[in-house]
Amino acid sequence: MAAPLSPGLVFFLLLAAEAPGAEAPAPAVREVRMGPVAETKVGTEVVFAGPAAPCGERLNGRFSAFGSGGILVEGPVTPRPEGGCSIRFDLPFSALGPVVLTNANLSALGWSFVGERSGRGAPRPVNWAGRIPREAVRSTESTKVTLARFVRVREVSLGRVGLGASTVTVDLEVLQPLSFDLRIVGASYELAVAGTAVASGRRENLLLHAGRRNVLPLPVELDYGGLLRALGAAARDGRVEGVLSGLAKLHVPGGELEFPFEFPVTLSP
Numbered sequence: 001m002a003a004p005l006s007p008g009l010v011f012f013l014l015l016a017a018e019a020p021g022a023e024a025p026a027p028a029v030r031e032v033r034m035g036p037v038a039e040t041k042v043g044t045e046v047v048f049a050g051p052a053a054p055c056g057e058r059l060n061g062r063f064s065a066f067g068s069g070g071i072l073v074e075g076p077v078t079p080r081p082e083g084g085c086s087i088r089f090d091l092p093f094s095a096l097g098p099v100v101l102t103n104a105n106l107s108a109l110g111w112s113f114v115g116e117r118s119g120r121g122a123p124r125p126v127n128w129a130g131r132i133p134r135e136a137v138r139s140t141e142s143t144k145v146t147l148a149r150f151v152r153v154r155e156v157s158l159g160r161v162g163l164g165a166s167t168v169t170v171d172l173e174v175l176q177p178l179s180f181d182l183r184i185v186g187a188s189y190e191l192a193v194a195g196t197a198v199a200s201g202r203r204e205n206l207l208l209h210a211g212r213r214n215v216l217p218l219p220v221e222l223d224y225g226g227l228l229r230a231l232g233a234a235a236r237d238g239r240v241e242g243v244l245s246g247l248a249k250l251h252v253p254g255g256e257l258e259f260p261f262e263f264p265v266t267l268s269p
C-alpha cells in the first residue's frame with residue numbers, strides 16, 4: 001500500500017534513466033526540487049551552478065527525465081540569492097511512460113534538454129544531458145502533505161472475531177495517476193490509538209492499476225486489551241481517532257524503493 005507520489009509517493013518518481021550523450025558539455029545541475037505534487041503534474045525546479053550555467057538567459061526546448069517523454073520548457077533562468085540560477089516548469093505525469101521503470105536507476109536522475117538558449121547574443125542551439133545524484137533531488141513538501149492528495153481511508157470494517165483479538169480491515173483508496181501499473185512488493189503497518197499500538201498487519205504483492213483510483217484492503221489484527229486501554233483516553237462522542245502508519249516497498253528493475261506512510265483512521269468504541 002502506498003500513495004502515488006508522496007515525497008514518500010513522490011520519490012518513486014525520482015527514479016532515473018540514462019540520458020543520451022550531449023554534443024557539448026552541459027551546465028552542472030546542483031539540485032532538482034520537486035513539488036508541489038498535484039493529481040496530474042509535479043512542479044519542478046532545476047538549479048544550475050558553475051561557469052556554464054545559463055544564468056540570466058532564456059531556455060526554449062524540451063526537457064526529458066527518466067528516459068521518457070519530452071516536456072516543453074520555455075522561460076527565464078533566474079539567478080538565486082545563494083548562487084547559481086534556476087528554471088521552473090511543470091512535469092505532467094502523462095509525459096512519463098513505462099520506460100521509467102524499465103530504465104530505473106536508484107542512484108541518479110538522468111536528464112536531457114534539447115532546444116535553444118537566448119538572451120546573450122543570437123539564440124544558440126543546445127543539446128545537454130547529464131546525471132544528478134539522487135540525494136540532490138529534493139521534495140519541497142512533506143510526505144504527509146503529498147499523501148493527503150492521493151490517498152484516503154474509505155472504510156474501516158470488522159472481520160473475524162476471536163476471544164482476545166479480531167481482524168479489522170482498513171480500505172485505502174489510492175489515486176494512481178501514471179500511465180503504467182505499479183507493484184507494491186509488501187507493506188507492513190500498525191494501528192495506534194492515543195499513542196498506543198492496538199493492531200498490526202502486513203500485505204504482499206499489491207497492484208496499483210494505472211490511471212485510476214485503486215482500493216487496497218489492509219487487514220490488521222486488533223488486540224482487545226490494548227484497544228480497551230486506549231479507548232479510555234481516546235473515545236470522544238462515540239468515535240475513536242487512530243493512526244495507521246507503516247512502510248511500503250515498491251519494486252523496480254533496479255531494486256526496491258521504500259515509502260513511509262501515515263493516515264488518520266476513525267474507529268467505533
